[in-house]
Amino acid sequence: xxxxxxxxxxxxxxxxxxxxxxxxxxxxxxxxxxxxxxxxxxxxxxxxxxxxxxxxxxxxxxxxxxxxxxxxxxxxxxxxxxxxxxxxxxxxxxxxxxxxxxxxxxxxxxxxxxxxxxxxxxxxxxxxxxxxxxxxxxxxxxxxxxxxxxxxxxxxxxxxxxxxxxxxxxxxxxxxxxxxxxxxxxxxxxxxxxxxxxxxxxxxxxxxxxxxxxxxxxxxxx
Numbered sequence: 001x002x003x004x005x006x007x008x009x010x011x012x013x014x015x016x017x018x019x020x021x022x023x024x025x026x027x028x029x030x031x032x033x034x035x036x037x038x039x040x041x042x043x044x045x046x047x048x049x050x051x052x053x054x055x056x057x058x059x060x061x062x063x064x065x066x067x068x069x070x071x072x073x074x075x076x077x078x079x080x081x082x083x084x085x086x087x088x089x090x091x092x093x094x095x096x097x098x099x100x101x102x103x104x105x106x107x108x109x110x111x112x113x114x115x116x117x118x119x120x121x122x123x124x125x126x127x128x129x130x131x132x133x134x135x136x137x138x139x140x141x142x143x144x145x146x147x148x149x150x151x152x153x154x155x156x157x158x159x160x161x162x163x164x165x166x167x168x169x170x171x172x173x174x175x176x177x178x179x180x181x182x183x184x185x186x187x188x189x190x191x192x193x194x195x196x197x198x199x200x201x202x203x204x205x206x207x208x209x210x211x212x213x214x215x216x217x218x219x220x221x222x
Contacts, residue, residue, distance in 0.1 A: 007193060007202040007219060015199050022060035033060060040092060044069070047091065051076040054124055054132040064116045067092065072133055074121045085119060093117050128155075128162040131203035135218040138169065139207035142214055148175055148184075156188045165198075165221040166190040173214035181212075191219050 008016055020037045024030040041056050044067075052072035059066040069088075071077055078085050096115070127133045134155060141151045152169050159167035166189025174181050192198045199222040207214045 007200040011196055011200070014196055017057075019055065020058045020060075022058070036096070040067070040095065043095060044088070044092070048077060048088070052124075052127070052133055052136070053077075054130050064118065065096070066118045066120065068120045068122055070122045070124055072124045072127045072130075074123045077121055085121070089117060089119055092119070126162045128158040129164050129201070129220060129222050131201040131218040131220045132205070134159065134167075134169075134220065135203045135205035135216045138216050138218070139205045139214075142171075142207040142216070143209055145209070152186045156186060159220060160188055163222075164189070167221070168219040170217040171214055172217075174209075174211040175214060177209075177211040189221065191221050193219070 012018065019041075020034070022033060024033060037058050040058065044056055045053055048069070048071070051074070053069055054072065055070040057068040057070075059068070069077065076084070077088065079087070096117070124130055124133065138151055138155055142148060148171060152171070155169065156167055166187065168185065168187040168191045170183060170185045172181070172183045175184060191200065193200065201220045201222060202218065204215060204217045207216060
């Protein structure tokens with residue numbers, strides 16, 4: 001079961017919380033909020049890639065939207081005197097106002113009440129215990145044509161140094177420019193995939209190399 005179920009989804013509501021936290025009884029409003037959250041995440045992950053953003057939590061109230069951005073380099077987002085944070089706020093607020101017709105707007109927006117936007121920056125204290133950051137760093141090195149085995153072994157050492165019980169990394173695709181695609185798995189320590197009480201973090205990331213895409217999957221038992 002542990003090989004076929006998403007490790008984070010299996011523990012959702014027990015160890016992990018939802019990335020989007022809001023409730024709409026109206027089906028149309030639910031659909032619009034879900035699409036909006038997905039687009040906000042993809043836009044911000046692309047825009048703030050230099051700050052190594054690992055996760056974006058979104059909380060919605062009646063007249064308020066709160067974004068909680070988890071970053072390895074929070075100072076790069078905030079900027080001098082908070083200028084960077086204000087720029088991110090303008091970027092998100094401009095997206096929220098664009099492309100909405102009167103019918104698509106909520107009743108509060110039709111009356112002229114604008115939704116308040118609040119952005120919080122949370123630092124990631126142990127970067128190499130975060131699966132998304134590890135997968136992203138491996139993918140960036142693969143794109144730069146570093147030898148894949150040395151990348152993986154160095155990363156696994158850093159995962160254990162960060163205090164994790166174990167880690168597993170899987171690469172899939174035309175590794176090192178090979179003509180035939182293959183999968184390679186590397187692991188260290190313990191990764192209990194089916195034990196719900198164990199805090200197992202999982203992420204996947206695609207590296208676009210010269211020979212094609214290489215998929216990177218990372219499991220970390222914290």
